[in-house]
Amino acid sequence: MPVTPPPEYIVRPRLPGSRGQRVLATLLGMALLTASFALGWALAPHTTPPASRAAADTRELRALKQQLAILRSDRQVTRVATDALRRTLADRGAEIESLRADLAFYTRLIGGDERTPGLSVAAFGLRALPGTRGYTFVVTLLQTARGGTPVHGTLHLALEGVQNGRAVRYGWAQLADAQQRDGLPFAFKYFQQLHGMLVLPAGFVPARIHLDLKPEGGAALTRDLPWASALAGKDTTHVPQNP
Incomplete structure (x- = not known):
């Protein structure tokens, strides 16, 4: 019965900077990458997403339209009130002139003006x-x-x-x-x-x-x-x- 020879072991010396160093280098690189990304995010101007910006613009436009409608309504009310006041003053002026004419007429009628x-x-x-x-x-x-x-x-x-x-x-x-x-x-x-x-x-x-x-x-x-x-x-x- 043949005899199996024992396995051969090869002894290799452990080189400096082996696995632990590589892991450390990898972690350090990841940390630097993360820090660079964070720094770039902090320094870069933040922009609102297009959808959010469009919604904000829509709300602002709606608010401005409401304010404009209110101002137009106030202006129209003021114009109507001013026109009504002018008509009232004109009517009062015409009424005063009519009363003056009546007074002058009846004064002459009774001879009160000494004419x-x-x-x-x-x-x-x-x-x-x-x-x-x-x-x-x-x-x-x-x-x-x-x-x-x-x-x-x-x-x-x-x-x-x-x-x-x-x-x-x-x-x-x-x-x-x-x-x-x-x-x-x-x-x-x-x-x-x-x-x-x-x-x-x-x-x-x-x-x-x-x-x-x-x-x-x-x-x-x-x-x-x-x-x-x-x-x-x-x-x-x-x-x-x-x-």
Whole structure:
């Protein structure tokens, strides 16, 4: 029976810097790598992820839109309030002017302004008819004679102005319609309003208005008014009618 020879052992000397040193070097390298990564992270600028940044921008945009809507709403409310205040002030101004006109009218009616008693023109209003050369007018006549004697007569109106470069005058018969060409009759005790209409001739530019009052049994009365002033004058329809 053959005999198995014993194993051979080879003895090798352990070199310096063996396994322990290698492990230590490996750990040291990993530590240096980790430190380098951490240092680079600390020094590098941190940026917000795109999704988070988009969400933040959306929230900011929504907040700005809300603020803008609030400001616009406040501005609109302020504008409405300002317009309402202006209209109120304008209405109050018109009301004050109307009351002043009423006061002046009734003061003259009772003779409280110490003017010469008799027939007079208290007010004259002129309005254009849109799209035509026609105008409507309202004349308020007043009598301040004490005792209240009724007065009767007719009113005629004439215009002076320029036509084709020449000064011309048109009488009432040339301006009024067929029903009013004989004049506007009046008959009252204290005051009365007369309504009429006139049509300007083609090419005629009026400058002045002449009112001729011819009471029965009394002296005629003439009053001249600038056309522009009468056209821009105050409305006289607030004066009550004589029943």
